[in-house]
Amino acid sequence: EDTVARIAAGEVVERPASAVKELLENSLDADADSVDVTVEAGGTELIRVADDGYGMSEADLRTAVRQHTTSKIAGLEDLESGVATLGFRGEALHTIGSVSKLTIRSRPREADGAGTELVYEGGDVVSVEPTGCPAGTVVEVTDLFYNTPARRKFLKTTATEFAHVNRVVTRYALANPDVAVSLTHDGREVFATTGQGDLQAAVLSVYGREVASAMIPVEADGDELPVGPLESVSGLVSHPETNRSSREYLATYVNGRAVSADAVREGIMGAYGTQLGGDRYPFVVLFLDVPGEAVDVNVHPRKREVRFDDDDAVRRQVDAAVESALLEHGL
Numbered sequence: 001e002d003t004v005a006r007i008a009a010g011e012v013v014e015r016p017a018s019a020v021k022e023l024l025e026n027s028l029d030a031d032a033d034s035v036d037v038t039v040e041a042g043g044t045e046l047i048r049v050a051d052d053g054y055g056m057s058e059a060d061l062r063t064a065v066r067q068h069t070t071s072k073i074a075g076l077e078d079l080e081s082g083v084a085t086l087g088f089r090g091e092a093l094h095t096i097g098s099v100s101k102l103t104i105r106s107r108p109r110e111a112d113g114a115g116t117e118l119v120y121e122g123g124d125v126v127s128v129e130p131t132g133c134p135a136g137t138v139v140e141v142t143d144l145f146y147n148t149p150a151r152r153k154f155l156k157t158t159a160t161e162f163a164h165v166n167r168v169v170t171r172y173a174l175a176n177p178d179v180a181v182s183l184t185h186d187g188r189e190v191f192a193t194t195g196q197g198d199l200q201a202a203v204l205s206v207y208g209r210e211v212a213s214a215m216i217p218v219e220a221d222g223d224e225l226p227v228g229p230l231e232s233v234s235g236l237v238s239h240p241e242t243n244r245s246s247r248e249y250l251a252t253y254v255n256g257r258a259v260s261a262d263a264v265r266e267g268i269m270g271a272y273g274t275q276l277g278g279d280r281y282p283f284v285v286l287f288l289d290v291p292g293e294a295v296d297v298n299v300h301p302r303k304r305e306v307r308f309d310d311d312d313a314v315r316r317q318v319d320a321a322v323e324s325a326l327l328e329h330g331l
């Protein structure tokens with residue numbers, strides 16, 4: 001791989017959390033019932049994502065690490081439809097592998113016996129060998145940015161890099177309560193969802209009992225919402241007394257994708273009014289459904305920020321949905 005390709009990869013894989021996001025997305029796309037994410041030193045030394053999804057054959061594996069290859073036809077169709085274009089298609093494994101040492105072990109669900117281990121380093125396939133492994137896929141990324149010292153230098157402290165990883169895994173765990181998602185950092189389990197519960201159960205696993213017991217359901221669609229592009233707003237928001245000084249706990253999703261939007265945040269904060277102290281934010285897990293054409297994803301694709309054609313209407317709709325949930329609880 002030449003330098004230009006490595007630099008391009010560095011722009012796409014900004015930090016360990018970006019790799020974690022792509023790998024976790026692949027596991028969910030592979031129909032996994034459980035996904036275990038393990039990182040060391042904030043993901044700078046090791047990222048391991050293990051799933052029990054449909055797995056890959058040797059031929060699949062060789063194809064998977066090639067540039068611009070995707071097995072996801074539906075994914076390509078999504079390119080037309082708004083929010084789904086976030087991220088990059090058919091490039092994640094190749095790109096991560098060009099700036100790290102990548103080992104993938106996989107076995108298709110239907111195959112019994114051996115799976116395959118593929119080792120990829122700095123963009124080249126180093127070895128492909130049969131190996132004993134359970135059905136599913138384990139991707140291990142070590143020494144991220146070992147060949148892009150400039151990028152490596154921009155990494156923040158272990159604590160900061162881990163905070164980004166935690167945020168990514170948390171967002172996916174909350175959006176997929178039917179998948180058992182766990183996160184382990186430096187040998188310590190940070191959280192594990194059961195994969196058998198609803199959103200409330202996932203919140204309990206991720207944030208703990210105190211936060212879970214403070215959550216209030218939001219559920220508004222159709223006529224219950226003011227006029228605007230949103231078709232429904234649903235999820236959980238915390239009692240105003242359960243708050244934090246960081247926006248970090250505002251987990252918002254548009255058409256199932258974890259994104260943030262000023263209009264949505266302002267709508268939420270508007271609903272709480274003065275009930276939160278200055279610079280305090282509630283815990284929120286909120287899912288918005290909107291026709292793809294009403295969303296503008298070009299604001300900052302990697303940061304996952306979106307804007308709406310009619311931000312004012314979205315703000316009013318979110319405000320109304322959250323406010324009526326709070327009102328029902330006498331708040």
Ligand code: ADP
Binds near residue numbers: 069070
């Ligand atoms: P994309 O996800 O956009 O297709 P990737 O580079 O992330 O591109 O992955 C390339 C291909 O590798 C996927 O299309 C999929 O076929 C396969 N793949 C990657 N990760 C997994 C996984 N965890 N389980 C099964 N197949 C996977």
Ligand code: MG
Binds near residue numbers: 025026092
């Ligand atoms: Mg992918």
